[in-house]
Amino acid sequence: MAQHRRPPSPALAGACLALALLGAGARAQEPATSPGDTNVFAGTLKKVHDAGSVTLGYREASFPFSYLVGQRPVGYSIDLCLHVVEEIRKELDDPAVNVAFVKVTPETRIPDLVSGKIDIECGSTTANKERETQVAFSPIMFVAGTKLMVKTSSSYRSYRDLSGKTVVVTAGTTNEKALRALNDKNKLGLNIVTAPDHEQSYAMAASGQADAFATDDALLYGLIARHKAEKDLMVVGGFLSYDPYGLMFRKDDPQMARAVGRTFASMAENRDLIEAYHRWFERRTPSGEEISLPMSAQLSEVFRTMGMDD
Template sequence: MRYYLTGSITGLLAALLLATTAQAQAPAEGLSPTLAAIKKAHMVKLGYRESSPPFSFLDQAGRPIGYSLELCEAIVEDIGIEVDDPQLKIEYVKVTSDDRIPAVVDGKIDLECGSTTANAERRKQVAFSPLMFVAGTKLMVPKTTAGTAPTDFKGKTIVVTKGTTNEQAMHAVDKKFNLGLNIVVSPDHEQSYQMLVDGKADAFATDDILLSGLIARHKSQDKFRVVGDYLSYDPYGIMFRKGEPQLAAVVERAFRRLGSNRDLIPLYNKWFVARLPTGERMGVSISPQLEESFKVLDDSAGGTN
């Protein structure tokens, strides 16, 4: 009897020890999977785009810079607080419009800091931060082009960037108006722009702000212009993994902190109104819709006007 009692106690102690060990080995003290991986690596992986000024692009030294990257770096500060590691390092990982969503889903990056539309279809796979910009599909054309509406380009060649909502928008317009467009796809915005420069396309369709950014970056205001009505509505957000409420709360907390400190509008002006580090100037004032969105963040954080 004594043997079995002792055995039971021994077994209980062993079970408790295993439970304690398992708890100690659990993902970083109950952190969500992404935050646990960040804590373990002491590093956050930020996805950036090479040619999406002023959101995410390269400076003269080839370093990733931009509005979206600054927002992500602010989120990293709050992640550091959440995982109790204020010295988190940042690894910058290049992504494209085509592979950015798989990069988030597969854990190649923790935050995608580009110019990504937060729509219902994408929300099935990933999560998004609060609104950081509002754009829409328009056309970039040579200044010698008279047409401005999609119907003016019947039978013409339109280049789009692979994996973008603009590609879907142009196919929808083509079908709606029976235009017989030749819609060609390139790997990134820079190559789409180059197709227009080389005369291989009659127009380049993507978000209006990105078109303006490319024109400013290449100093080609005398060669190209952005025309037409909006062909889609594209609200931008920082993208991260879906199904992690703790990570979502950290991202939202970072935006509320920026809103309550009145940092969002100065940050916007730095990248859209003032001269960029690469020399060009966008000159795009904040829209009333985005300004109101930032104000809501301020109010939700307890700010006062």
């Protein structure tokens, strides 16, 4: 079922472009290390070289960014991470580097990355200044925004209709922070409750334990499509926040930053970025769902600044 999103504000578009240019441009200017020279590897690349594997953090229920089909992590973010892995293999001159997967949640993803339990987080994580004090981000891969999911049989069409009602958010997300700020500013008296992951948040709203579920619009559309619940649930209201996504990796790691930057620049030039978007958002997904969410003008412009032809 086709869904329509209101275009993000010009200020957001400008911020997205600035971040994309900073991430892609600055990294592309620095020279790569010499493949096979183990003396120059540091940070994540040295860790991967020594272990012979790279560990990707995946989410169980961030469809279509990162989710499980059977026991296999798949999704838009997983595809992008696997392209980064290919760049790491080239850098290390080691095509035999293995890929391991570790499940993360919104609350564990940053600690697991910082501690070295995972090397790249492949999920639906908003890149913001607060998080950049702990981790680094790839160039922007998606632009989302907080919206509300409610039952179609309800009378709720905006956050203003939810005064005194129960709204669930997933713990450890930027959506929780945005909703609490909105509640305080407008004195709505919301009963804000949290669940550990998006699937459990969805279940609370679908079952009526919560009157609404607040998270990024693309995730809401994905959850509704995944559960084939278009008749029972819908996404309503304007954007409560805007959230540019990126892949997370450890900060202060210039070799890894260059590898990630080269990956995105190459994917933009080869149009692999737009193909990955089409695969997960505009066509039937490999697991059978169809979101039909056209690429926003803002994300298209971000990809263009990375080198994608019109």
